[in-house]
Amino acid sequence: MKLQRRITFHFFIQLVILFVFAFFFFLFLFFVVTNLLIREELDTNTVTGLVETIPTVSVIEDDEMELDKKWSKLMAENKMWMQVINQNGDVIYNEHVPKSLKQSYTLNELLRIEETRELGDYRIYPEYDSWFNGKYYFLFGIQDHDAHMLKEWFESYHHQGLADKNRLPGLEKKLQELDGYVQIYKKGELVQTIGTEHEENVRQLDIIERIYEPGKYPTEVKVYNDSETDSSWLLYLPKKESRSLAWPFSKGTQMLLIAILTSLFFTVLISVWNGYRYGRPLLLFANWLERMGKGNYGEVFTEKEKKKVFKKQGNTRHRYRLYQEVFQSFYLMAEKLDHAEREREILERSRAEWMAGISHDLRTPLSSIQGYGHMLESSKYNFSAAELEEIGKVIRTKGEYMLQLVNDFSLVFQLKNRGVTLKKNTIEVNHFVQKAIGKFKEDYTLSAYSFEFFGFAEPLYITLDTKWFTRVLDNLMNNAIKHNPPNTDIVVRILGTDEAVNIQIEDNGIGMDEEAVQNLFNRYYRGTNTSEKTDGLGLGMSIAKAIVELHDGDIAVASEVGKGTSITIVLPLDDGLAKEGSTA
Structure with a gap:
């Protein structure tokens, strides 16, 4: 069975099962939950329940309204009154209304009530209804004694917005009688709590939610803000119980x-x-997996599929938005697979270049050794003792070159696989580096080059293997000498930071282009010539980098053609080591 048919069959079965379950589920919930929700709303938040329910159950015809007595009784029990206003601003119905209220309102008065939710001493709960009976505006009023009480408490007990410590016992006694507590906020921060908190970690939006949806919490909150002291007093009180409403429906059918x-x-x-x-x-994911199996990593979706999934602006369409992160993961996976494929190709080319470089380096000395061997084997030549000595010297030199090349090639792989064991000692950097490069300054064969050393003003201590790190410096110095013409200035500097030591080797020679800089440490990168000195051998920079990394350091190169090259080694600094324990 195809994937599309299996999905269709799966969701058809799901439809049947879901219908049977949903029917009985909703049948049960409809009888139970509806009644419970109404009862819970009126029990926990009677005022809001009445405000939301009465406009929907009221019957109004020609500005004449009828209201069931049970609603009137509930409003009376909760000390609420109600006015119903028509489109002309006239009051068409009153329920438990104080004598002081108007029987007609202007637009400005209604807008003011809508904005402030206050009318005289009453807290107003307006409700606009245009469902069945036309357009009417319901005003529900209640005298909020708790809010008025909180205002009186503030005026009696506050000092600069906070509860006065001298009068605090009296406030705590009143709160204890009401089983409530007060929180005081100043500049948005909770600065004082009076009474025993019944809840912990009340966040800012939780307080706002208590005002709009008080039925979700066991306590109700009253708020008094004082602009002069920039403080807000919040009074938390347990909710009052109220009568519940009987079942609103009468016909079971x-x-x-x-x-x-x-x-x-x-x-x-x-x-x-x-x-x-x-x-x-x-289906989209299955198509992509099929393309991935064929090695087509660069195409996550076809153009047709992209139009289905994405809008013109590039946003994911709504029906696929649930899988937006999955789409991103697919693209990321495709990029990684494509990158891995390219890396594999680069690795193959690099390996081929390494072998070609090694073959090139071996072929030249082997040709010399082979040529001299044929000459010695032949009876055509009569060599003098001096000539035989020169031939022996050439054969020995080429053999040493080949042996060194093989050893370096083996060493590179050992370093890459952490197969070299370091014997680290704590050394003083200035002394170590100056000693390591001193042999270059004392070498008369290098008199055409200028060497300078600038140490750090204070002793710097690091832990390293002196044998291997001497080879790093030798490789870098030989590289600077070998690839630059005479009269090149080579400067070695020691720089220190709070956490690391920088060893810089700079020259003002011919420099390198960007390609050479990028590949300097990554592969066997140079055409070799056995007439050059054998130090380095094209593997020297790779060996240097691997040794530095074994010391938890880093090495970087900056170069510009015609202006020279700068190589910087960064090593972690051992500030905690005592100078007495250091070794040169």
């Missing part, structure tokens, strides 16, 4: 019909949602 339709609707909706959200992306 209506509830059964609603449950069936609701179950069917959600079943179809979820199935369609599953099909678009899960089915189509899976």
Whole structure:
């Protein structure tokens, strides 16, 4: 069975199972949850429940309103009043309304009420309704004694916005009687708590949520803000219980019909949602995996698939947004696979170049040795003692060159595989480097080159293997000499930082181009000539880099054609080591 058919069959079975489950589930929940939600809303937040429910159950015709007595009774129990205002601003219905209230309102007055949610001493809960009865504006009012009490407490107990410590016992006693507590915020930070907290880690948006959705919390919050002291007092009180409302529906057939339709609707909706959200992306992923199996790493999606998944601006379409991170992971995986493929190709070329370089270096001395061997083997030549001595010297020199080349080649792989054991000692850098390069200054055969050393003003101590690190300096110095003409200035500097030591070897020679700099440490990079000195042999820079890395250091090259080259070795500094324990 094809993947598309399997997905279709899977979601068809899911549709059937989901429909059966959803039908009985919603049938049960409809009878239970609806009643519980209404009861819970009225029990935990009666005011909000009445404000949201009364406009939907009220019957208004020609500005004449009828309201069930149970709602009037609940409002009376909660000390609420209600006014209903028509489009002309006239009050068409009053319930428990104080005599001081108006029977008609201007637009400005209504807008002010909407903005401040206050009317005189009353807290107003406005509700606009235009569902069945036309357009009417409901005003529910309640005198918030707790908020008024909090204001009085602030005026009586505060000092510069905070609770006065001298009068604090009186405030704590009142809070204890109410089983509440007060939090004081100043400049957005909680600075004082009075009373016993019933909850911990109340965040800022939790407080805002308590005001808008108080039914979610066991306590209700009252707020008083004082602009003069830039402080806010928050009073937390346990919620008051109120009467619950009887079941709002009376006909069982209506509830059964609603449950069936609701179950069917959600079943179809979820199935369609599953099909678009899960089915189509899976087909895209399967196509990509098939292309990946063929080695086509560079194409995650075809142009047709991209139009399905992405908008013109490059954003993911809504139906595929769930898999946005997966798409990104696929692209990242494709890039990595493509990069790995390129790296493999580069490695193959590099290995071929290494072998070609080694073959080139071996071929030249072997040709010389082979040529002299034929000459010695032949009876055509009568060599003098001096000539035989010269031939022997050439054969020995070429043999030593080949042996050194093989040893360096083996050493490179040992260094790369951490097959070399270091014997580290603590040394003083200035003394060590100056001694290591001193032999170049004393070598009369290098008198055409200028050598200078600039040490650091203070002793610097590092831990390294002196034998191997001497070879690093030798390779770098020989490289600077070998590849630059006479009269080149070579300068060695020691620089220190709080955490590292920098050894810089600079010359003002011919320099290198960008390609040479990039490949200097990465491969067997130079055409060799056995007439040159044998130090380095094209592997010297790779050996130097590997030894530096074994010492947890780093090496960098900066060069410009015609201006010279600068090589910097960075090694970690041993500040904690005592100078008495150092060795040169």
